[in-house]
Amino acid sequence: MNERANTYDDAVIGSSPMMLLVALELANKGRRVCLIDRSESLGGAWETVSIADAVAVEGACHLIEVFPGVYEYLEKASGASFVELDEQPIRIHRSGIHVGYHNRLMLMMSGFRLLAGYTLFSGIRFIQPLRYRDAHLNYKNKLKSFIAHQTPGLFRKARKMKGPEHGFVDFMNRLVGRCMDAGVALRKLDVESVTRSQPGWTLAGRHPADNLVADRVHCTTSTNLTRISEREYSATPRESINRAAVLTRVLRTNVNQSQTYVSFWKDQHITRIARIDSASDSKHLQFLVELRTPSVLQLQNFESIIRKKVCKAKIARDPNLIEVIGSVNCVATRNTDQLPAGEISPGFHGYYSMGNLAAGIASWLKHRETHATYQESAAPDDCVEHHRSAAA
Incomplete structure (x- = not known):
């Protein structure tokens, strides 16, 4: 193993849960791994943000859908327990019709x-x-x-969806902690190009001093890297999306249905509502409302709109008893597949993501033999158990 600074066995681009899992798998095999992200905060679209009185919540509404083996894998990898959602996710049409998610x-x-x-x-x-x-x-x-x-x-009865027992913030904290314990190095770097060099790949940023070399490179298929040739990939401009979310609080006595996840179909104001479980507040339930655009916050009656949507989702009975705590703005990148999954070039691997963590993991588990993370002798479950023993 090469111990030189800025030289690694594997470079993992992006800190979404998918890439955190890839980095953890590699590190558990004893490889020297560097996790690269352009942002100071980890998680990508799953990053944790603070709203109002430093309330830590996920910056967007998340859902891990039912795919074979995904919940079991996430439990082993992160150490978080996944339990059946007490209220299964629903979709709401603008006409008001409620339909089960699956x-x-x-x-x-x-x-x-x-x-x-x-x-x-x-x-x-x-x-x-x-x-x-x-x-x-x-x-x-x-x-x-x-x-x-x-x-x-x-053709068969749908399985019930699950979620982290203590919420997505706890799940992400556990996953990042596992990566740190396994020795994954973190680097803030906005990768502008990846080129084949001797002996591996050179990942270049704006300043030559930031460059690093890795034997193998891993990224999601929705990365901003475009394949120029088998030996060269270059970053291309991606469309940025301004997003905003609002945190609301509902008295438990005013709760009609404690919905876990509601998707609004063709609504002009909001896209999703997700329940934020908090064991410390016995009097209220918190719900994160993801807005269609940040411009909704500029509407004179935006708080009234939020309250009406929460009631439309049948979460609360009385809109006047819904408290709007605060909002947060963030910038995301529009997901479009730039690369195929699998080994794109020798030592350069793509992982299917497209904003659906469960689909990405299911694809990864099904085709694991095509990925470098599984070409070593240790099996994924063995790696996780070995990591647990080492941590103990």
Whole structure:
């Protein structure tokens, strides 16, 4: 193992849960791993933010869907317990109709939409291949994942969704802690290019002093890196999305249904509501409301809108007893697949993500033999158990 500074066995680009899991797997095999992110805070879209009186919450509403082996794997990797959600997630149409998240009709509509998108972009990409390449790859990956993992739900009773017993903030803290305990190094670096060098890959930022070298590189398929050749990848500008979320608090005596996750379909103001479990507050339930755009915060009656949406989700009875605690703004990058999954170049590996952690992990577990993390002798479960013993 090369002990020189800025030289590693593996460089993992991005700190989303998917890449934290990859870094942990590699480090548990005894490899020297560097986790790279352009931001000071870890987690990507799953980062923890502070609202109002330093209340730590996730910056967006999250849901880990039902995919084979995912909950079990996450429990072993993070050490967090996953329990069945007491209220299963729902979708709400703008007409007010409530539909179960894994309703067969919704699954059929999702499959049809993905098939239509894939068919459309398969045709027009031949007219303008560079412009529509990412969209075509995006629909292709999503359709493959849907066929492999979600079509069985059309023919059998859907399993209940689960979530971390103590919330996503606790889950992320545990996962980051496991990575630190395993010896994963952290580097803040905005990667501008990745080029094949001797003996490995050179990851370059704006300043040469920030460059590092790794034998192998790992990133999600929705990275901002574009493949120039087998030996060169270059960062391309990505569309930024301004997001905002509002934290609300509802008296337990005013709770109608303690919904865990509500997705609003075609609503002009909000996209999702998620319950933020807090064992320290016995009188209230907290709900994070993710807005369609930050401009909603500028509306004169935005607090009234938030209260009405919480009631529309059948969470609360009386909108006047819903307290708006505070809001947070953040900037995200629009997810579009730039790269395929698997070994793209010798020593350069892509991991399917596309904003769906469960789909990414399921794809990873199913095709683990194509990834460098599984080409060592130790199995993933053995690595986790070894890490637990070492930590003890």
